Amino acid sequence: xxxxxxxxxxxxxxxxxxxxxxxxxxxxxxxxxxxxxxxxxxxxxxxxxxxxxxxxxxxxxxxxxxxxxxxxxxxxxxxxxxxxxxxxxxxxxxxxxxxxxxxxxxxxxxx
Numbered sequence: 001x002x003x004x005x006x007x008x009x010x011x012x013x014x015x016x017x018x019x020x021x022x023x024x025x026x027x028x029x030x031x032x033x034x035x036x037x038x039x040x041x042x043x044x045x046x047x048x049x050x051x052x053x054x055x056x057x058x059x060x061x062x063x064x065x066x067x068x069x070x071x072x073x074x075x076x077x078x079x080x081x082x083x084x085x086x087x088x089x090x091x092x093x094x095x096x097x098x099x100x101x102x103x104x105x106x107x108x109x110x111x
Contacts, residue, residue, distance in 0.1 A: 001048050003093050006089075006093055006096075007089050007093070010057075010060070010061070010089050010092070011089070013041065013061055014061070016034070016037075017061070020034055042054075042058075045057055045058075049096065049100065050099065050100055052099040052100075053096045053099045053100050056074075056086060056092065056095050056096055056099060057092070057096065059074065059086065060086050060092045064086065071087075073087065074086045074087075076095075
């Protein structure tokens with residue numbers, strides 16, 4: 001998957017989540033309908049990415065923003081410095097790329 005496709009998918013998933021939250025505030029619970037799509041999306045992500053990459057994507061989509069709108073932060077250690085990761089879609093992409101090894105990808109797609 002290239003970066004442009006990845007970004008489009010993440011942005012559209014964020015828009016769908018925002019819409020669902022807004023509908024929920026109006027008294028419409030779309031969880032029964034959205035859950036089926038989320039299962040399909042998860043399976044497609046699992047087919048395209050390894051487990052660590054999948055976990056970072058899920059964290060960004062579902063845990064980064066708290067229930068009250070606060071933004072949670074994730075970090076990695078580089079040398080002796082603590083560096084924030086996954087704070088933007090670009091940063092998420094970098095983290096996902098770092099977490100994926102080409103040989104691992106090649107093994108999953110029969111390369």
